[in-house]
Amino acid sequence: MTGQNKLNWQQLLKSGDRIFLGSHAAAPTALVNDLINNAKQLNDIEIVQVAILGDNNWAEPQHQQLFKVNAFYISGYKVRQAVAEGRADYTPCFMSGIPALFSDGILPLDAALIMVSPADEHGYHSLGVSVDVVSGAVKAAKKVIAQVNPAMPVTYGQAFIHRDQIDAFYYAEQALPEVIPPPLDAVTERIGQYVSLLVEDGATIQVGVGKISDAVLRYLSNHKDLGVHSELITDGIMDLIKKGVINNRKKTFHQGKTVTSFCIGSKALYDFVHANPHFGFYPSEYINSPTNIARNDKMIAINSAIEVDLTGQIVSDSIGRLFYSGIGGQVDFSRGASMSNGGKPIIALPSTAKNGTVSRIVPVISEGAGVVTSRGHVHYVVTEFGVASLRGKSIRERSLELIRVAHPKFREQLLEQVRAHYWVPHFQLHTPMEVPELGSVGFKKLDIDGEEFDLRPLNPSDERRLQEFFYSHTKETLQLRYSAIPTQMSREKSCTLVGVDQSKDLALCIVKQKGSAVQIQAVGRYYLLNNNTGCEVAFVTREKHQGKGMAKLLLSEMINIAQLRGLTSMSAFVRAENRAMLSVFQKAGFSRLPSDDPTEVTLQLRLPIPKQKEL
Structure with a gap:
């Protein structure tokens, strides 16, 4: 081993060698610069590396006779430019698979140039802030050449290399490159x-x-x-x-x-x-x-x-x-x-x-x-x-x-x-839309009887879930909701019901979500009437959750959105025997209107006329 700062690179390397450079914040920049300054007759050395913070000056055009970079991860302008111009290569590989390229002899390493901390009393240096693929390179390389840097932190885990594993030492203190987080913009924050x-x-x-x-x-x-x-x-x-x-x-x-x-x-x-x-x-x-x-x-x-x-x-x-x-x-x-x-x-x-x-x-x-x-x-x-x-x-x-x-x-x-391309059917008319009145994240978390639910807009991708929701209903629920017992919810019908222009009409749902598993528990919607100042309201709840307040929550949200949108009235038509639904509407302030049909109750809620904005 050599310990002085005057390395004989002609003894350590030969033309055509493949070398690995320490990665990320642990690139041995002073060591590489010494190689550049003392390369003499060395040529065509392949550098394999992952991302490296700092200058990456070895990828500059003036060094192309000495080095050719082969990057597993392209970082920095100089390496990116070298790859784009064909002076450097990019080798795609999973990070977990890079060490095996060295150990399996697919990309055998003649040397690994790394940075380490000073040795402890037992002779162990730490790889510090970059163990990653450096560890695999150290194990596979024929020679290990280390820049010993007093500024390198000592880290634990599998981060140590004994001095006996290092063939040459170069002592140079070097501040580690820092990455300071930039200010966050509104898009990134969201x-x-x-x-x-x-x-x-x-x-x-x-x-x-x-x-x-x-x-x-x-x-x-x-x-x-x-x-x-x-x-x-x-x-x-x-x-x-x-x-x-x-x-x-x-x-x-x-x-x-x-x-x-x-x-x-x-x-x-x-x-x-x-x-x-x-x-x-x-x-x-x-x-x-x-x-x-x-x-x-x-x-x-x-x-x-x-x-x-x-x-x-x-x-x-x-x-x-x-x-x-x-x-x-x-x-x-x-x-x-x-x-x-x-x-x-x-x-x-x-x-x-x-x-x-x-x-x-x-x-x-x-x-x-x-x-x-x-x-x-x-x-x-x-x-x-x-x-x-x-x-x-x-x-x-x-x-x-x-x-x-x-x-x-x-x-x-x-x-x-x-x-x-027929990925969606021709009858899918509307793009998905937000309901901004629901708040900044577009949905609301609910706690109902100790269970968590989400209240959110119905989306076009809910088509199959709405079908499942429909077919879960009993005949009694269908009779009360539709004044009949429909036997089919076709794909086209379901698609129409979830593909709502949410800027005009409104379709909300309460869902139970666990990861990617989603089940609709209740649906509430209103349709604008001809004069566009009023709307007709309806909703239905899955049987096991009826009586738990889901209809009340949906109605309250719809009333709020209708007011924010400047509507002046809301109407509903409820079967006379549906006492639970009648109670929900009446508690929300709806009044009964005269009706010629004894089997159906007509209800209406007058909304306050929105105040004119001051000029």
């Missing part, structure tokens, strides 16, 4: 809010880097007993640990400990993980193993994408033919979360790109783009317009769910595209 609604207390989470992850973590600050099993931890994770939100008490794998493979963030984060026994840093093949991920109950995997097509295919490493990033851990964690008991794989992204001119929800993926995460992996897609639930949904239902969370200005165009 996405974070929606994602947080999918995270239960006691869940274990995985997040990535970027504004969306930062927003999600911010909106988890009121949760309880969260755990972390994530390839990456950031300042947002640190903040939730300090607040006591993340305590890992309810984890079912590595209980009591935050486990990860690398961290990037501020110096405060690097100081926080230093010699902190509550963190375990493990190799990517361990942390990203879908089997290990699935050992966490309620595993929530939160990742992002560049675009999503209407079948649920996820594009996240390329913009058309331009390779932009990499597969990373998205598939590992999506698969692991989908296998977890109560787990949820989530893709979160803004609905548009290029200042709102391009929809990220697309009928088909862009030419040249590739699918990273399949349509079978993802359970939820979240934009600033809501949550699309995809698990167990048909192509038709997926299309309508994803159109619902697309930007409103693109929804009609998307519906036309899927209608043209």
